[in-house]
Amino acid sequence: MKPALNRQLPSWTHLRLAAALCVGVSALAMLPEGASAQDSTLVIARDIDINSLDPSRAWCDTCQIYMSNVYETLIGLDKDNKTLKPRLATKWEANADQSKFTFTLDPGAKFADGTPVEAKDVKWSMERLENIKGGASYMMDSVKSIDAKDAHTVVVTLSGPNSEFLNILTAPYTGVVNSKVASANGAIAAPGADTADKAESWFMQHSAGSGAYELVDYKPGEELRFKANPHYDRTKVGVADIVIKQTKDSVTQAQQLESGNVDVAMQIDPDTAKTIQADTVSVETIPSYNFLYVALSPGAKDGGKLLTKEVREAIGLALDYDGIIDFTVGGAGRKIASPIPNGFPGTDGLTLPQQNLEKAKELMKKAGHAEGFELNDAFPNMNVYGVDMSLLNQKIQQDLAKINIKVKLTPIEFSVWRDRVKSEGIALTTLFFAPDYYGSAQYVQYFGMIEGSPWWNRAGGKRDASFTNPQTETVLTKALSASEAQKDGIYKQLAQQMIDDRIIIPVVSPDLVLAHGKNITGVRYSACCNLMMDEIGRQ
């Protein structure tokens, strides 16, 4: 006979059970019923990748959003993502060769503490950006001097012509800081600021800008909280309180959006977007300026020598671009002709790449590699713009096998990848790029085979000067002093040169998914600034 468990229960046990029941019922009674809190706060789901909130040290996608909305630049970028529009500067003019720019500031612009934005703040901010030597300091490389002529006039003199300087000034990293407040908290703009400046810790919890929002609180790994700047009147801010909430992956972001816990989800990939069914959610897929590319480094120590120009061209022809788009982003992406994204100056009329295995095999034969060879492919093991880099490289491996190149895949951490690509080079790798502003020179300066450019270094330019394309530097100099009417044609030449170099082979420009509650308005993609929060509203 099995004894009954409830036999001989002592009275104190009854009391304990009763007490536990009371506690449980009380706790249940206190559970909130859904959204009992302040519904006015707009919640944005995003994988927060902040490296710094110091305007002169910040360099990341979330930093771009933060900077755009907390600090104002002199010039803004209109909704067409091409036209420059006044922001802190109400007007500007350039000299004939575009080496000297005069800006007139908005006399009504005020920082969040109510003090006016003056020319001295612009000068201080630009000098600090340059002297801190942080992630975006290269944007000030061409600046020779900055003069505050009066409280509302700034003159910037460059070391040479730069027709893209105004575009650079739309980049959020060039935002203007309240110099008095920042200096009081340890910020330094003078040369030597890279080691003497002590303000970064302060900037991680405070802001000193004139943008639509100011920082309320930053909890790393948790949230970034904003409130509207009471002194901002350039536009009417739609939502007073915004929080960017750490939400790691695309699936969770979609779930949170569907359940109404968040209002906007920023990194939903196209495949996940297709699974969203809630009729309270709006999903729009739009082209982006971001892209992923294959990079071939003939100067790399691990097999770079095999990558002659013919072999590089064969690799470009062996790739199944349409298949890559289907395989990696479920068809929600675009082909891209050159390392300058579609829609930027110089890209109209370029021929989009197409797989041609016959020609690729012919080139391999001509190069003496009809039987193929083995090639190492080390790539950062991450998910970028909705593309799983492992999947992308598996597809590349399949495609190159068709011309007898046996690709050995090595997924590695980004920091390890960076170390390796700098020290010994990587023969075949894949990477990504997003624009810092609307303009094509940034791509030529980064990808072009110009002495000292990042990809000239990585391709092995220091080891073998023959990788340098002397024409690229000459044409770029011409582009930087060109008029608006001439720009397109000159950048097209540069784009073609980069295509012919076959060092960088763009493979996919993934579409961007704009996903938000149907009651949310004004969510759009900005080429310079990612997300302009002051345009967002709630119906």
Place this chain on the structure above:
Amino acid sequence: MTRYILRRLISIPLLLLGIVSIAFFISHTTQGDPLISIIGDRQMDNPDAVAAAKARWGLDKGLPEQYVIYLKNLVTGDLGTSFRTKQPVARDLLVRLPATLELVIAAMLVGSIAGIVLGVIAARFRDTMIDHIARLAALMGSSTPVFWSGLILLYIFSVVLGWLPGPGRFDARAVAPETVTGFLTIDSLLAGDFTAFGQAIYHLLLPAAVLGWTVMGIVSRLVRASMLDVLSQDYIVAARARGAGELRVLLNHALRNALVPTLTILGFTFAYLITGAVLTETIFAWPGIGSYAVDATRNLDYPAIIGVTIIGGSAFLISNLLTDIAYAFADPRIRLS
């Protein structure tokens, strides 16, 4: 026993020194460059920017010199500044530790209570349908990956049913109570804000259940095995012969003795979860030590990596000591020397 405890306490700093030294040299000699997360990929090709960043973070010095500086600072309680958060690591850990402790304590409570109850019932009803169901629940708990169970339960209870909230410690639209202890449940009670307390519990339920399920799986199997062993002992037969009630036999006579081996597992599980709740913290956007460790590792944030190692190492050493002491109390036959 006092001498034993003192000896163990004295050995902890020495063991920690060894742990810190190993963590320091392994992290600093791992392939990869932490500067990429400080100045970004673009500036890595700018020698001026690289030199400036190295000088600022002390990475321009030789490894032995960096090690000596680190130890000197460590003695004063300075764990360095995180490359990523730009805040002192000690401060970061103090901010994040309560979040992890709150989650781990809740998970341990859920897991150990459920595990003990399930283990006792399974042993009592050995080889019956109840035992099989208990085994299935335990196996699922200990073998289901948290990243899967977490996402599935989140989808069911938050998205489909809407009964429980999404990731995070608190409703993003609400204002959290002022931080006193860092435990949201305690801070909301201290502030007298019962709505906030409800919110904190509400957000704690699912991650604690997911993490606790794993604990439950381990504990219930262990308790069952121990109970079966104990229930076959002569003193249990004697207790029953004296007419003791079944519940008294199970709880007072059998369970107390069966729990001794479970204490070891509970102690180590608690210590492990301090840094090991990584997946749960990631899925539920729980800003604790685990997610901090992941970020630190991905960015080669040396000071943060070593800081987390110190916390994890301390947790293991202390829990080990406490487990040994608890053993002595639970079983008078055990003498610590």
